[in-house]
Amino acid sequence: MEELEPQGEVLEQEINGRRVKLENRKLFIFKGKSWREKKGTINNLGYRVLWVGDKTLTFHRIIWKLHHPEFNMTYTTGDLEIDHIDRDRANNNIENLRSVTRAQNQWNRAAKGYYFNAKSNRFQSYIRYGGKQKHLGCYDTAEEASASYQLAKKQYHII
Secondary structure, X not given: OOOOOOOOOEEEEEEOOEEEEEEOOEEEEEEOOEEEEOOOXXXXXXXXXXXXXXXXXXXXXXXXXXXXXXXXXXXXOOXXXXXXXXXXOOOOOXXXXXXXXXXXXXXOOOOOOEEEEOOOOXXXXXXXXXXXXXXXXXXXXXXXXXXXXXXXXXXXXXX
């Protein structure tokens, strides 16, 4: 089971019409007259999800909401997303989560940043930033193209 929070911390809040509590790294929902531990399930995208009220919610969004009560749990265009810093969807520690834009969330993925251009018989490196694709150069090897992309990523993809 993934790590959620430091031992001893208790956070409680109403989410989607249900009382939700995080205690000793475990998530609980109040149902009837008592708290019930909920472990959820893994969805087809690899995220742990939980049925809360009448909606399926991801654990990382629930954890973020418990720590940031002002966070909007509904998915609407232009809202901030919750990103797993280490890209591990099972690691829902608050220290591993951050609020980012859609573009910033895309930056934190494993992209190689180059492709083989058959016409030139070379590897072409590129990066996307500000809605545009920026050409970084053509290289004889995949390693050179990758290095170019990694350098540009440090410059352009700052979160």
